Amino acid sequence: MRVVQEKFAELDGQTITAYTLINDHGMEVTSIDYGCIITRMMIPDRDGTIENVVLGFDTLEEYLQHSPYFGAVVGRHAGRIKNGEFELDGKLYRLAKNDRGNHLHGGLRGFDKVIWDSEVKENADSVSLIFRYLSKDQEEGYPGNLKMKVTYTLNNDNEFTIIYVGVSDQKTVLNLTNHSYFNLSGNMKRNILDHVLTLKSDYFVELDEQLIPTGEFRLVENSVFDFRTGRKIRDGVVSKDRQNIxxxxxxxxxxxxxxxxxxxxxxxxxxxxxxLTIETDQPSVVLYTANQLSGEFKIRGINSQPYLGLCLETQGLPDAIHHSTFPSTILEKDEVYRSVTKYKFSISVKS
Structure with a gap:
């Protein structure tokens, strides 16, 4: 197990560092301290060919100009918040609006667009990268000075774990996720339409025309939202279900x-x-199949296009602050927010 560090770029006089966590089986995870962005995950296929399985860029300029949250930690609140505002204890908080009058993924300068403090921790059977950031009171409109810590750990079982910890000096809302776009074909050789996804989920959340939750939980049964026994992503792309459209x-x-x-x-x-197998303590996962990925830029030489990757964003529900039936994303003063998501990669033998 080891960690390789190298300069990635400079931004506003600060050095952006790339850290590559490497285990003894050829798995590598590279992340930069701008946005905690995971730029590469190098994973072997069944023939032993090691290739990248996430979407990302080679330069900071590309992340600044084009990135749809590739590989980043998003917050303070993942997903959309309707009308970019919410109330806590009778006080109205107005957030930055960056999505058709709504608030998305932390706003104009969320956690994905700041430089985090970073340190490396090496053990015999694992290596970790620890990021810290202080989000000040009223940053993007949120209340409270929020101390954040995000830890990335890779071990020799080909497991990559993300631990999020946050504490605020005021009552606030907090909902974090990682926004990696996975493509297990390796180096984006194919799109993800024939990837098979299995989800232990009986319900999905209905969305309105602006992709804001309506508050209704819909049964997945007898629909293309039923992933309980495995389903190709393609099914939802060709579906005539209004929710897919x-x-x-x-x-x-x-x-x-x-x-x-x-x-x-x-x-x-x-x-x-x-x-890829994911375990989490979060109540939900947002499945995003890169439907809106534009063709206006290239990703490591390949034209950006819909369905080139998919996101599995483990998190609390978007817009939870406006729905009493949703699991709460409210964080009390001095309460410790802690969340863990584990990603394990394996290889199947050809049948």
């Missing part, structure tokens, strides 16, 4: 997870043999 012909939906600390999410690419 308003999302841009695909998925951009929260799914309620039926179990915690259990393999709730499995993504497979049959051709490469790569499989």
């Amino acid at each position: 308003i999302a841009g012909n695909g998925y951009d939906h929260p799914f309620l997870l039926t179990k915690n600390h259990h393999p709730q999410i499995i993504l497979e690419d049959k051709e490469s043999g790569r499989s």
